[in-house]
Amino acid sequence: MASYRGHLMLSAPLGAGYGALSLLSPDLDWGACLLGAGLTTLGGLLPDLDSDSGVPVRELFGFTAAAAAFIAYHPLREHDWPLEQALVIMAAVYFFVRYVFANQFRRFTVHRGMFHSIPAMLIAGLLVYHGYPSRDLVLKAYLAGGVMVGFLSHLVLDELCAVDFMGVRVRLNKFAGSALKFASPSAPATIATYVVLLALGWFAWDGLPGWARSPSNWPRPAWLGGGTQHTANIP
Numbered sequence: 001m002a003s004y005r006g007h008l009m010l011s012a013p014l015g016a017g018y019g020a021l022s023l024l025s026p027d028l029d030w031g032a033c034l035l036g037a038g039l040t041t042l043g044g045l046l047p048d049l050d051s052d053s054g055v056p057v058r059e060l061f062g063f064t065a066a067a068a069a070f071i072a073y074h075p076l077r078e079h080d081w082p083l084e085q086a087l088v089i090m091a092a093v094y095f096f097v098r099y100v101f102a103n104q105f106r107r108f109t110v111h112r113g114m115f116h117s118i119p120a121m122l123i124a125g126l127l128v129y130h131g132y133p134s135r136d137l138v139l140k141a142y143l144a145g146g147v148m149v150g151f152l153s154h155l156v157l158d159e160l161c162a163v164d165f166m167g168v169r170v171r172l173n174k175f176a177g178s179a180l181k182f183a184s185p186s187a188p189a190t191i192a193t194y195v196v197l198l199a200l201g202w203f204a205w206d207g208l209p210g211w212a213r214s215p216s217n218w219p220r221p222a223w224l225g226g227g228t229q230h231t232a233n234i235p
Helices: 004-024 030-043 046-050 055-078 083-108 118-131 137-160 187-206
Strands: none
Touching: 004 030, 004 137, 030 137, 046 055, 046 083, 046 137, 055 083, 055 118, 118 137, 118 187
8 A cells, every 4th residue: 555655745736736626717716726735635645544653643633633623613603602612612622533533533443444435535525515614515515526536546546556655565454455445344334434424415415405406507617618507605
């Protein structure tokens, strides 16, 4: 499998290319470009959250915890929580994800288990779609797509590389397997993954306005040969 550095060397230029796509749409600006590039790069590293390889994993969980705290801020302020209380809740979210969730995650996952799979890629995209504090469906879908593109690049690179870039062979857990998979030998892990995927997918579908449930009505940027047919925002 490829090393952490190898995945970064692939996902960073891939993120630059994906981020540049947003500049072709008049509805998105440089902020969306840079955010899309960053999320694509991060997506290329996310599957390594199930690794026990030390510093890279700590960095990934630190970034994930910071992102979770940031996402928590928006609904707290929308519901008029005092700033001081909102900051306390954000700090609690950060420490929960950084230490409690991270420890439990490492306890119940194995490297290249179900977290290295196509359903896990879809879950990562849906989490970004649900978590990003915006009513703009196009922007949310664009950012979710970036994470999934990066995540997929990690799976493909792991599938192509039998050894890491330093030439060290990796001995896998019995529940590990192909990176581009839809199920693992562990039935509980597979079932739990699909339960989460179906729940997130249902909530995403249920939250769409009526016009957005038909692909023919989706707004298309000019560079795809179409104009905006409907507002991209959730009413």
